[in-house]
Every structure is written in C-alpha cells, then in structure tokens.
Amino acid sequence: MLLTTIILLLLLIFTICFYFKRKYFTLSRSVPGLSPHFLLGNLLQTGCLTGESYINIQANLKKKYGDIYQYWLGPYRYYVFNKAEHAQHVFNNKHIYDLPNLTFGTQFPLGLVSIKGATYRRHARIILPMFKKANVVQHLDIIIDCTDKLIHLWKNQNEQQENKLNTNIIQQSKNLLLDIISLVAFHYDLEAIEGNNQHYDSKELINAINIFTDAYDTLVKSVGIPIIIMKLYLKFNKKYQHALKILKQYTDLIIEQELQRQQHDKPKNVIALLVSSLQNNEIRERKEPEEEKQGLSRAELFDELLVLILAGFATTSTALSWFIYFMSKHPRVQDLIKKELRENNITCDTYITIQLLDRLTYVDCVLKELFRYAPIVNSARRSLTQDDVIDGVQLKKGDSVLIPLYNLHMDKRYWKLNPQEFIPERFNGEDKNHHPFALLTFGGGHRQCAGQDLARLELKVIITRLMQNVTFTDGGPDTNSGGQRQSLTNTPKHLAVYVHID
C-alpha cells in the first residue's frame, strides 16, 4: 500500500514537472537557443552560476546562434536582438517596449528603476531635470575637490613607499565616486577617500551602504531566481535589515534638516530639490488617482535616494577603474591626453572650468572610447505591452526582450576601425558618424540612464584632473591582466598599476 502511494506520488510529481517543462521551459517560435533546464533555464549551461560574466555569455551566444536567439535567465525567457536596427526599433517604440518586472523591485520598489506608467512619469518629472547638463555643472567644484583628495592620498602613499604597486584602485575609485555622489545628492561628506580618519557617522553610513550594495551584487548574480525568493532573502537577512534601518535614520535626519533650512533658502542641490517635492498631505494624495497625484511620499523619496546612491557610484567608479586600467596599457593615449592639456596651457595647478573642459576634444574621444570599450553594464531589457514583430520574429504581449549593449559596441558591422582595439581617435575620424544605436552605454529610449549627464561630467573632470597630476604605468602581465568580475557592474578582475606623481 505504502509502495503504491509512493509510486503514485512520484508519478504525479513527474507529470507536473513534465507539464511545466513542456509548457514553460521549451524553446518555441523557431527562435534558436540553448534548450532550457527546468527552473534554471540556461544558468548552468552558460556558466552564469559559476561566475561567468553576462557580457561573455552574450558574446558566446551570439557567436553560436547569430543575431537573434532565446536566452533563459532562470525561469525568465528573453528574446535577444543583436543588431543596431533592432535596438533602434525597441528604444524608439516606447508605447510597445516598457520596463520589465526586474529584481530592482526587491530593493527599491518605489524608486525610478522599478516603476512604470503614470507613477514613473510623476517621479521622472521631479528626478530627471536634476540630472540634466545645465543642473549638474553646479557640482564641478565638488568633483574637483574630491579628486584632489585622492591625488593627495596617492602623494602621501608614494612618500611613504616609493614605486609601490597599487592594487587598491577599484576600492579607491569606489570611495571617490561615493564621496562625490553623497555630496551631490545629500550635501553630506562621507570622507570615504581618506578612510582612516573618518568620524563615527561616516563609518556607520559607509558600512551600511556597502552592505546594501553587496546585497545588490548577490541579487544581480542570482538574477534568474524568482523575485519572491529574493524578497524573502532580504527580509530575513539581519545585516541587510540593519543597514536599511541606518540608511533610513540618516535620510530622515537629513530630510528634517533640509525642511528646516528651506523655510529660509530656495532649494538648489539634489536633496533640497527632492525634499521640496515632498507631498504636503500623503493621506490625501494616496486617495487621488495616479494621474492626479503630485510630488513624492517619504517612502518614495527614500527609495529614490537609495537608487541614486547605488546607480550613481557603482557604475561611474567601474568606468574609472577601467579608465585607469586602459591608461596603464596604452601609454600612447595617456601621452596624447597630456599633450592636449599642455596645448591648452593646463598645468597641474590649473583650476578646471567648464569652458576649459569644452576645449578638450581629445579627452572627449577617450571618454567615448571608454564608454564603448569598457564592459560596464551588460544589457537593457524591456517587456512588450502589445504584440509586435522584430525582423520577422513574432513577439507577444508580455514577452521580454534583451539588447546586449556590449555586443553592439564590439560588432565589426558598425565600426570601421577594429572594435576589438582601444582607439579613441576613431571618434574624430573613421567612426565619427557611427550608427547611433551601436553605442548604447547608457541604454536607450524613454528609460535610458537618468544620470548620464552627471556621469559624463564626473568622468571628464576626474580624467582631466588625474592626467594633470599623475601617470599610470602597467603593473605587469600577471597582476594587471584585466579580465572581468561580474557584480552589479563588470569590474576589472586583475588591476594593479603604478601611480607616478608628475
């Protein structure tokens, strides 16, 4: 009797699994791809679970299947499109292609990266103008001052021990960009660059931010896991909940101070503008239809600040790490940047202004090449709000598409000079008029990066300031071999350079 029950039970489980595998985990619609495993999709086959970067995974799949294929991130199926014309279609049709329900919702469900429709439009009206070029230039001094602190730290380190290999560039880049974004967003000096002379508040906050970003990295690595499991993981993760509490305490304090200050001053910086958009009566606003709502609730403002911290320093610091790595490998480019500075009479002491920056056209080319060649963010994703056809492939409402940004940056069809090489001059010459959808560092369409003007300014100022004062040289083939480490972004795996003070 017991045996019969066990056999029947196993049969039932097998039938259910078979049904789900047939219905949800089979390739369909004659689009090629790796046959997905039950629940795991292609995570095992593509090496995703053993640390392979998403960028390499997409490059390998493209090699195997061509421009269009299916890719299963755990239980989620994506139709992947690799041509610039595909990207153009997806990003230009915002009424068809909107944000999918991603893992972001688990950490900041009320922030810009997670919301859609009328709620998104209400937030976007408040947030997007803060990061437009005209508004970010006011942060120039902050960026210069913070960069000078890093240069000062390197000077001190060199005085203590001459010609020491620097293996801490990734962390130092993070600290620099964290200090910048906390001053830009909060008007708060975290003093992450100095490291050892922090006061208690900064230490506690930096710790909380690190725990928060580490949790995010874990989520990115396990992106195929169902959202409900991720939510439970975060809910019962004591360290994470404590970090969130600390971040909440500090933001509440900063909001209160800002509310007091605004009785006298007009809002100017990011936190001031955000606080000035707080709803006067949250209970009343909650009852309004979404289209009629104004401003942000406190919970929404908190999530927006978390988004800005995370999106604002992890990506940009990764770009800076790659810049330093490329400079150590391409002394020719470094020399040309320094030559351009000399030609514009910029010495190590010259204070940078926006007018001076505008004259540095070679630095612009280096920046563009950095954005093309550095594998920072791997893809942009959308889901369909109605049926559509791309390049003969019938897509249905609710399907998800993925544009592998880096594959486009490396695609020979769109670049006249070899895309596998780091050649900044291409943007002044052969590749000046490249396909606009072949370079998509910041994504595209209505959901492209909200902070790109700030990122461009930060990196141009930092690069210029660094090149005014230091030269990077290669730390050797073993310690400075590059490679990729997948976390929230793709950082260099092995980065070690000598930092010479000029």
Ligand code: HEM
């Ligand atoms: C080199 C630096 C950066 C890179 C490579 C980068 C890249 C990206 C990419 C690829 C997206 C997705 C776009 C899409 O789906 O089409 C994105 C979205 C976003 N980024 Fe950035 N980003 C950078 C810096 C920043 C900074 C400095 C901030 C803010 C201070 C920021 C805030 C955001 C926000 C809020 C979104 C979500 C926009 C939306 O969903 O509407 N990013 N970023």
